[in-house]
Amino acid sequence: MSSKHRSKPKRLDSSNSKAVNSPSSSTTSSSKQFLETSIDGLSSPASSSVRSKPQYFYTENLSYKENVTVTVRFRPLSPREIRQGEEIAWYADGETIVQNEHNPSIAYAYDRVFGPTTTTRHVYDVAAQHVVSGAMEGINGTIFAYGVTSSGKTHTMHGDQRSPGIIPLAVKDAFSIIQETPNREFLLRVSYLEIYNEVVNDLLNPAGQNLRIREDSQAIDSTSMINAFWMLVMLVGNCTDNALQGVNSIGWFDRWTRLLHDAFICLCLKGGGGGAAVVWVWVWLIYWIALLNLDFKCLASGLRIFTVFKGTFVEGIKEEVVLSPAHALSLIAAGEEHRHVGSTNFNLLSSRSHTIFTLTIESSPCGENSAGEAVNLSQLHLIDLAGSESSKAETVGVRRKEGSYINKSLLTLGTVRP
Numbered sequence: 001m002s003s004k005h006r007s008k009p010k011r012l013d014s015s016n017s018k019a020v021n022s023p024s025s026s027t028t029s030s031s032k033q034f035l036e037t038s039i040d041g042l043s044s045p046a047s048s049s050v051r052s053k054p055q056y057f058y059t060e061n062l063s064y065k066e067n068v069t070v071t072v073r074f075r076p077l078s079p080r081e082i083r084q085g086e087e088i089a090w091y092a093d094g095e096t097i098v099q100n101e102h103n104p105s106i107a108y109a110y111d112r113v114f115g116p117t118t119t120t121r122h123v124y125d126v127a128a129q130h131v132v133s134g135a136m137e138g139i140n141g142t143i144f145a146y147g148v149t150s151s152g153k154t155h156t157m158h159g160d161q162r163s164p165g166i167i168p169l170a171v172k173d174a175f176s177i178i179q180e181t182p183n184r185e186f187l188l189r190v191s192y193l194e195i196y197n198e199v200v201n202d203l204l205n206p207a208g209q210n211l212r213i214r215e216d217s218q219a220i221d222s223t224s225m226i227n228a229f230w231m232l233v234m235l236v237g238n239c240t241d242n243a244l245q246g247v248n249s250i251g252w253f254d255r256w257t258r259l260l261h262d263a264f265i266c267l268c269l270k271g272g273g274g275g276a277a278v279v280w281v282w283v284w285l286i287y288w289i290a291l292l293n294l295d296f297k298c299l300a301s302g303l304r305i306f307t308v309f310k311g312t313f314v315e316g317i318k319e320e321v322v323l324s325p326a327h328a329l330s331l332i333a334a335g336e337e338h339r340h341v342g343s344t345n346f347n348l349l350s351s352r353s354h355t356i357f358t359l360t361i362e363s364s365p366c367g368e369n370s371a372g373e374a375v376n377l378s379q380l381h382l383i384d385l386a387g388s389e390s391s392k393a394e395t396v397g398v399r400r401k402e403g404s405y406i407n408k409s410l411l412t413l414g415t416v417r418p
């Protein structure tokens with residue numbers, strides 16, 4: 001459920017699988033229910049055809065050292081499904097195997113499989129907590145719920161008062177970790193958006209509709225441009241100075257750039273801002289690269305180093321600083337009010353959009369010896385995807401249009417590679 005690299009699902013002969021003995025040993029498990037959550041559509045049991053020989057699918061190197069883990073959670077049958085005489089197709093066989101009810105020769109292995117009696121708290125502790133604590137230590141993390149409509153994604157990610165989901169549990173955990181880490185100071189910011197019919201809307205700001213997605217280099221702001229100017233002046237000064245060294249042993253350009261450099265430090269100190277200090281470090285670094293006679297090459301490399309990398313980001317999204325779990329949860333609740341939800345044949349409250357709740361975590365050491373220590377910056381993305389729907393479902397009008405956008409985006413997600 002956390003991401004950096006995707007583990008390749010692998011099909012194995014039963015003799016190679018560590019789960020070989022499972023199918024026959026516990027096929028009578030009473031926890032036979034619908035398949036709910038998977039982040040990897042490639043290995044979805046629902047897409048498999050019946051095979052004559054036993055086939056096992058598993059994720060290589062099953063351990064939390066993996067950058068991507070896939071967890072499956074089954075939900076219990078709803079009273080309506082029981083009334084309608086729905087039948088169970090897949091069930092959890094042990095802690096890692098999903099078994100086909102009608103054809104015991106088909107089974108899949110995942111990092112972890114949870115039966116229908118498992119609580120969300122337990123799912124969180126086993127499958128999500130390590131991603132949250134990693135994010136608090138500076139490692140980016142993503143947890144998302146993927147599955148067909150009505151399989152229990154929103155129940156797992158958001159939950160309710162009685163059974164809080166992974167998002168509220170993660171928020172509370174983040175603040176607990178802050179309390180247990182007195183030697184660091186933290187700043188937490190949250191944003192919350194939805195993708196509805198391929199349009200990005202800010203759930204924390206009703207005016208933030210149809211936002212644009214941007215890449216890196218657009219992120220340089222005006223302050224950065226001013227700083228870039230200073231850097232450029234110094235680089236040109238040094239490069240030109242190097243060129244003139246042969247005819248002018250005095251090195252007047254060197255003196256000139258040193259003067260500018262001193263003036264810049266004065267400006268930084270006067271402003272007193274941490275941002276200025278960071279910029280100064282960069283300028284100082286580039287300055288010395290220039291002094292090391294890298295000539296004009298340093299200009300290009302200097303500019304490249306200077307670029308502020310924000311990755312992919314949503315332009316104009318509102319970010320709120322949060323000071324307590326209650327504050328963060330109230331923002332989520334307010335955002336939920338704006339999310340697109342609708343009734344379908346399968347789910348009275350079906351999510352019609354994908355939502356991304358992002359916790360941005362900045363932390364730095366505090367105390368006397370902390371001056372000059374690096375600031376950790378990481379993001380935790382908690383995502384509740386809309387559910388895939390069969391094109392044969394009897395949906396019409398708006399619901400049908402939404403369904404086609406949902407399916408299209410989920411198919412695209414399946415093609416994403418790191």
Ligand SMILES: Nc1ncnc2c1ncn2[C@@H]1O[C@H](COP(=O)(O)OP(=O)(O)OP(=O)(O)O)[C@@H](O)[C@H]1O
Nearest residue numbers: 075148149150151152153154155347350351386387
């Ligand atoms: N583990 C569970 N235990 C009990 N009830 C559950 C569980 N998981 C889901 N449900 C119930 O099943 C119904 C459908 O769940 P949910 O709305 O979370 O599905 P979903 O996958 O988010 O659907 P959609 O993709 O249509 O939004 C809800 O009534 C929910 O309360």
